[in-house]
Amino acid sequence: MIILNKKFNEIEKNISKIQEVKGRSLWHDARVRFFKNKAAVVSLTTLFLVLLFSFLGPIFAKWSNEEIDWSVLGDISTLGYPSIETGHYFGTDELGRDLFSRVIQGTKISLMVGIVGALIAVVVGTIYGATAGYFGGRIDSIMMRIVDILMSIPYMFVLILLLVIFGRSILMLFIGIGLVSWLDMARIVRGQTLSIKKKEYVEAAITIGVSHFTIIRRHIIPNLLGVVAVYATLLVPGMILTESFISFLGLGVQEPNTSWGALISEGAGTMRYGTLWQLLFPLFFFVISLFSFFFIGDGLRDALDPKDR
Amino acid sequence: MFDKLLSVQNISVDYTSNSFLFPWEKNLTFRAVDNVSFDVLEGETLGMVGETGSGKSTIAKAIINILKISSGEIFFQNNQISNLNEKKIKKFRKEIQMIFQDPLASLNPRMNVGEIISEPLKTHNSKLSKNDINLQVKEIMENVGLLSNQINRYPHEFSGGQCQRIGIARSVILKPKLIICDEPVSSLDVSIQAQVINLLKELQKKYNLTYLFITHDLNIAKHMSDNIMVLQFGKMVEINKSNEVFNNPKEDYTKQLISSIPRIK
Amino acid sequence: MLSVKNLFVKFKTPEGVVRAVNNISFNLLKNQSLAIVGESGSGKTQLAFSILGLLDKNAESQGQINYQDKNLLNLDERSLNKIRTKKISIIFQDPMTSLNPYMKIKKQINEILIYHNSFTNEQATKESLRILDAVKIHDSRKTIDSYPHELSGGMRQRVMIAMSIICKPEIIIADEPTTSLDVTIQSQIMDLFNDIKKEFNSSIILITHNMGIIKNVCDNIMVMYGGKTMELGKTNEVFSNPLHPYTKGLLETVPSIDQEYKKLKTIKGNPINMISPPSGCIFRTRCPDPSHECLEGTSTNALIKIKADHWVDQCCVNCH
Numbered sequence: 001m002i003i004l005n006k007k008f009n010e011i012e013k014n015i016s017k018i019q020e021v022k023g024r025s026l027w028h029d030a031r032v033r034f035f036k037n038k039a040a041v042v043s044l045t046t047l048f049l050v051l052l053f054s055f056l057g058p059i060f061a062k063w064s065n066e067e068i069d070w071s072v073l074g075d076i077s078t079l080g081y082p083s084i085e086t087g088h089y090f091g092t093d094e095l096g097r098d099l100f101s102r103v104i105q106g107t108k109i110s111l112m113v114g115i116v117g118a119l120i121a122v123v124v125g126t127i128y129g130a131t132a133g134y135f136g137g138r139i140d141s142i143m144m145r146i147v148d149i150l151m152s153i154p155y156m157f158v159l160i161l162l163l164v165i166f167g168r169s170i171l172m173l174f175i176g177i178g179l180v181s182w183l184d185m186a187r188i189v190r191g192q193t194l195s196i197k198k199k200e201y202v203e204a205a206i207t208i209g210v211s212h213f214t215i216i217r218r219h220i221i222p223n224l225l226g227v228v229a230v231y232a233t234l235l236v237p238g239m240i241l242t243e244s245f246i247s248f249l250g251l252g253v254q255e256p257n258t259s260w261g262a263l264i265s266e267g268a269g270t271m272r273y274g275t276l277w278q279l280l281f282p283l284f285f286f287v288i289s290l291f292s293f294f295f296i297g298d299g300l301r302d303a304l305d306p307k308d309r
Numbered sequence: 310m311f312d313k314l315l316s317v318q319n320i321s322v323d324y325t326s327n328s329f330l331f332p333w334e335k336n337l338t339f340r341a342v343d344n345v346s347f348d349v350l351e352g353e354t355l356g357m358v359g360e361t362g363s364g365k366s367t368i369a370k371a372i373i374n375i376l377k378i379s380s381g382e383i384f385f386q387n388n389q390i391s392n393l394n395e396k397k398i399k400k401f402r403k404e405i406q407m408i409f410q411d412p413l414a415s416l417n418p419r420m421n422v423g424e425i426i427s428e429p430l431k432t433h434n435s436k437l438s439k440n441d442i443n444l445q446v447k448e449i450m451e452n453v454g455l456l457s458n459q460i461n462r463y464p465h466e467f468s469g470g471q472c473q474r475i476g477i478a479r480s481v482i483l484k485p486k487l488i489i490c491d492e493p494v495s496s497l498d499v500s501i502q503a504q505v506i507n508l509l510k511e512l513q514k515k516y517n518l519t520y521l522f523i524t525h526d527l528n529i530a531k532h533m534s535d536n537i538m539v540l541q542f543g544k545m546v547e548i549n550k551s552n553e554v555f556n557n558p559k560e561d562y563t564k565q566l567i568s569s570i571p572r573i574k
Numbered sequence: 575m576l577s578v579k580n581l582f583v584k585f586k587t588p589e590g591v592v593r594a595v596n597n598i599s600f601n602l603l604k605n606q607s608l609a610i611v612g613e614s615g616s617g618k619t620q621l622a623f624s625i626l627g628l629l630d631k632n633a634e635s636q637g638q639i640n641y642q643d644k645n646l647l648n649l650d651e652r653s654l655n656k657i658r659t660k661k662i663s664i665i666f667q668d669p670m671t672s673l674n675p676y677m678k679i680k681k682q683i684n685e686i687l688i689y690h691n692s693f694t695n696e697q698a699t700k701e702s703l704r705i706l707d708a709v710k711i712h713d714s715r716k717t718i719d720s721y722p723h724e725l726s727g728g729m730r731q732r733v734m735i736a737m738s739i740i741c742k743p744e745i746i747i748a749d750e751p752t753t754s755l756d757v758t759i760q761s762q763i764m765d766l767f768n769d770i771k772k773e774f775n776s777s778i779i780l781i782t783h784n785m786g787i788i789k790n791v792c793d794n795i796m797v798m799y800g801g802k803t804m805e806l807g808k809t810n811e812v813f814s815n816p817l818h819p820y821t822k823g824l825l826e827t828v829p830s831i832d833q834e835y836k837k838l839k840t841i842k843g844n845p846i847n848m849i850s851p852p853s854g855c856i857f858r859t860r861c862p863d864p865s866h867e868c869l870e871g872t873s874t875n876a877l878i879k880i881k882a883d884h885w886v887d888q889c890c891v892n893c894h
Contacts, residue, residue: 209402360756503838571786
């Protein structure tokens, strides 16, 4: 008898599972809207292709990024020209190294700096900002004053100082950028939290007895993610630009590592010798990637905040 | 059966603006609730009637400890619940729930119906299995007039009346003793209001609920409540049995309110 | 004076086409007042907006709205602007959002007079004070120098009403003027409408979902559901002898304080989805007593005359 009951319960549960209607979440609607935006989709594809280039590129490269091609040294402007026969698809730089591989490496490093920097900003900034905004009062005041103080320190100056004192390395670059990137995000998240906090569903959660950190995790942060996502996609180009500027100054990644900024810096330096490809190739990847991030950011904003909501 | 479930004694709620960083600035105080006292017996419905600024929502928030009271005490089943910290008040939260005015705004748009309704269960009975929770949620959904197969849908896919039913399901699932209804039908269409009112009455009988029913609509207040309390500008104007308040209003303000009710016949 | 014939209003949305108004026709004579009653989704606000050309860009309207021998739907912005507020004015639902929070009341009211009547600033201010007194605002001088957020809800609505009558328009459209107000203020505002009717001889179109407030103010009533007219006639006639189940439902669903109820009478079902409304009779999903043909979705809606001042939808007549 008990076994029969159990069986019936199982069947009942299964039937009710089958008939459950699928829900259409707001993320789903936003995704649909995003993919209707042609510019955003093109940008997403472009970025994907750039990423693919940086991962699969080495398969096609005939030269590594450190190898010096002695045969082109001495007359790079004619011999170092981009050509398929020599295997230097993008030409060579002024030291005879294959630009194709260098650009691949630069892409990897620049994108990594941008994305990791934005990730740090998102995680640290969101948690910090949401906590400050949710608890309000003294906690909020103290936390935000700390942000204000940190923000008023000239960031570029500190970054350069760090790099000079502790030596140039990718790690230092990450630390430097990470220290500062979360500040803006924290401000923005705190502002959003203040308005979400007042919504009735947060009041309802308090009435139910949900604990504070669960409320932040379950009710506040998911409703922030829209703004955070948009801002994060705009942070990435910012990071890349900063890193490029530092590298342009000569303080960024150390040789033989390279980044877009370093490559552009070198290319700009040798422009008058007629080796324009040394500038144009890294510049091309730099520009299309940044543009793509901007368009994706725009697309996300439109997708997540339609006027008819 | 006739015990005082909720006893509010001489409470006042002040809104003050003071600045942590500039403590020498003058404090502005606004008294939203002024010396209000009332009792609610188990199983009955007390209607709180008043216009904008009467303090009715403030009293509701004070009872569920979202706002702090500046003076007086609130007792629930003879335990003091006013101005407690979150830890101490958690066990009372199972017994006192609230239904909010704006049905869509009181539901987290990123959570589906199942998650919304099961949140109280997960918060207070963390040992329940997923299946148990699912069954309980579906049962409650059927009891409030929602199809249980809608359990994965999101709030924006429902109409106003259905959203309010979700809110009601969420507040009833723990079978609390007291439910504070803060203008539960004011944002709904007229034809849906009656449905929801009937549902609330049904649930009251079924689960032996006690209601503190806040509304500015006197017609509904009279229908729902055993006793009615009239508020104006944070002060209690009159409190009496429902019929008495409407047939023999004692205070001028009450008389004014009753005469302003638009009549169809 | 205002004659609406076969009005259709459609909106193109990403989710589909919303047919907000479906073949509405009615006449408004001089000095007459009409109440348009319906719930959310009935199309009543879109109907009002279409009269003054206030619909959103994605709206498509068809039909005739004849005023002074012109079809308002065909007029361009300039000609419409000459009519707006001066001949036909509108009072919106939420006084807080219809007043500019950054402008003092004085500037907002003067703006109307300066544009339409070419008044100077001093003349306009004088007239504004006069009209604020007419709508029974206690301290008109103080009010005129205030910002909207400094006034209470009732006062803001009075200011809106003042702004709508200042040019002595022939028609005043009031879109749910008392919904966001307290019940005591509500009755005062309805009394004010009565005074305006008498003093200014304007016709009033009152849009509301509250049956109770129209009794003493509006001569005629039109009940809308799903963009169609369910019942139309003189208020007294319709109230004492409601024919359509929706009208009956609306009248019975609000509990009166003079009666005891065990269970409130309801209109079953939920408001319809305007993108995919029910086929045939639009009310059939909520009708308490539909005929077989009606349930099949093959009947059609059209108004037919029952008495001199009483029209009702034909599907209802066929069903009962």
